[in-house]
Amino acid sequence: MNTFDKKSTLLWLLTVLVVFLVAIAFGLTMRMEQAEITEIGPLNFYILMTSHGLLMAGVWFVAGMAGIQFILSRYVEVPRWGSVFAYVCTVLGVVVLLISTLLAKFHAGWYFLYPLPFYAKGTEHGLLLFMIALTILGVGWLMWSLVMLASILKKYSIAQALAWHHIAGKDGPAVSPFILISFVSLIGVTACILAAVVLLVLYYLEFLQNGGMTSDPLLMKNLTFFFGHTLVNEMLYLGLAVLYELFPRMAGKPDYKTSWYVGISWNATLLIVLFAYFHHLYMDFAQPVAFQYIGQIMSWFAPLPAAVVTIFSVLTTVYRSNMKWSLASLLYFFGVMFWAIGGVGAILDAVIANNFVLHNTQWVPAHFHTYNLLGNVFFSLAFTSWFADEIGEKKIAPGLVKVIFSLLVVGGVGFVLAFYLGGALSVPRRVDMYNEIVSEGITLAKLAVVCASLYLVGMIIYTIDFTRRCAGQLFS
Ligand code: HEM
Ligand SMILES: [Cu+2]
Known part of the structure; x- marks a missing residue:
């Protein structure tokens, strides 16, 4: 392990732990308010709720990044600037985010559903600061994802990284589940951050025109949940990719191989996760009915490939092992x-x-x-x-x-x-x-x-x- 990888991962992880403690304290305070132990009032409650939700979603995404980057450097060369850039953007983004909520009182919830931010923007600069925070985080994470995808593609072709040759029954070149799952998740992360970019641009336009232009609320809600649903799912998969790499060794078993069914299941996951978000719009009567059916069916299918294969693998790994x-x-x-x-x-x-x-x-x-x-x-x-x-x-x-x-x-x-x-x-x-x-x-x-x-x-x-x-x- 080289010193840079060691120190940068350590810094990422320490930062994650500290931010996590702060975010838990916010969540605990919300629960104390609901239990009538404290009396901070509705405005402060929603300020904490917004900060808590975003800090949590962000910090655990970042923890996934740290793991992916560390393990990926076992396989391919990962440029250092990607990590440094993403770290600086993350810390800066979190600081501006906390200023926008705690000081400037922005309080529209973690997915800031349109048009709520224009009503719950807090003080004069609350909404603007909030949008700037999201822009900084978005740029940092998008760059990081692209850098990671590019480093995978330097060694593997797209078809190889998606393990299509393993699905076709060929043995080589060996692509580990870690590479496959990281690749699939990074594509999803890139797609959902691109949706967030469109969303933010529409917010900036409306903000700058001071109400002279408005957006279609249904479009905004679709963009919001394509982004939010996908991000929280993919961040979980980042953690899983690392599990596939580390868990078998912990049990004293041989490394996992990408069998045809592991290949198929993660290729299916790549698509399914992008269409399941429709389940956030069941109550929107204006949404085309066909999307409601797609949302329903994709939500049923969503957990099958990734979860069933993972649970099966983990259980068989532990069974009769020297764990x-x-x-x-x-x-x-x-x-x-x-x-x-x-x-x-x-x-x-x-x-x-x-x-x-x-x-x-x-x-x-x-x-x-x-x-x-x-x-x-x-x-x-x-x-x-x-x-x-x-x-x-x-x-x-x-x-x-x-x-x-x-x-x-x-x-x-x-x-x-x-x-x-x-x-x-x-x-x-x-x-x-x-x-x-x-x-x-x-x-x-x-x-x-x-x-x-x-x-x-x-x-x-x-x-x-x-x-x-x-x-x-x-x-x-
Ligand atoms: C012990 C730790 C935690 C505590 C005490 C806590 C507490 C809370 C509370 C009280 C709420 C508001 C619930 C309501 O709607 O009435 C909430 C919302 C939320 N929490 Fe947590 N939470 C914790 C951990 C986490 C973690 C680990 C994550 C994600 C990785 C997370 C993400 C969220 C999100 C996204 C919301 C929704 C915010 C919104 O509606 O805008 N929380 N949490
Ligand atoms: Cu969802």
Whole structure:
């Protein structure tokens, strides 16, 4: 491992951990408000909600990037400037984002659904600062994705990187699942950021013309969810690509090979994920009906290839293996299982008949927190733990592994359970007070506060231990 890769990955991971702690604190404060423990008022609630959602989506995307870039350098030469550029844009973007929300009071929610930003723009410069933040992040991440795609294409042709020769039954040249999944995900990331560019341009035009020009709300909503749905799915796949590379070794098994069915399933995923976003527009009667059918069918198919193949691979890897359970392998294994549970919650919501009832209830944060907080986050923390074991001079104490893992699982499960129960009881999402609406929401919020605090404590211990073991390497 060369020094640049080591230090840059370490810097990325430390940054992710610190931003994660801040974002959890924001989420906890929101839950305390809903539990009537604090009284920060609706404006501050929505400021925190907007900051929390975007920080979380951003930081775990970035964690996926760090893992991909580190492993990719085992296969191909990855230009260093891509990483430096993306890091600078990320830090700058996050700072401007926090200024736009915390100081300039922008509060339109993480996907800022049009035309809400023009009404929830906060102070005079809130919306402008927010758009600038997204532009900086978008440019940084788009460049990074293109640099990674280009470095893969220097060694493999497009057909090879998509493993079409493996699907046709040929053995060589060997393309690992890591390359295939990274390539598929990076194409998706590029597509959805390009949609975000169009979206932002339309926002800038309307902003500059001061209302003299407006956009078609249905088009804006389609662009928003093509971007948002795709980004959060692809960021999970970035973490999975790394899992395919690291997990079999942890179990003392041979590396995964790209068999024909792994090839087919990720090629299918490439397409399906781009069309499933229609499920966010079931309530939009103006949307062409054919798209509603496509959304429904694609949502059913979405989890099949990637999730079923991954779960099958992970289970067969663990079965009769010499797995030495470390924090990294525990997080990978349970991350995949929780991802599956969150996925079932997602499909239930993406069935049109159910969506009439579940739409905009806490069922929505329930399912996406499950596969994020207990899935995607676990994947990236697994990589982080593996990385710390590789470079750290000191080992993690076995007792500490148990403490951290229990706090994350017990805290995380209890936290999402409160959302699921809220969803089943029709507690609406994105509401700061429940007193006159559904009082069960208050009790559930109290449960969630306790559990989220456990998770937060687990993450604080994790971060301290990671820093203690690795931070010295930054300056060595
Ligand atoms: C213990 C950690 C966390 C806590 C305490 C927390 C808390 C919350 C709360 C209270 C809400 C508002 C729910 C509502 O609509 O009533 C929320 C929304 C949200 N959270 Fe989390 N969360 C946590 C972790 C995460 C993670 C890991 C992610 C993603 C990787 C995430 C992404 C989001 C998003 C995207 C929203 C929606 C914001 C919006 O509606 O604009 N959260 N969270
Ligand atoms: Cu979706």
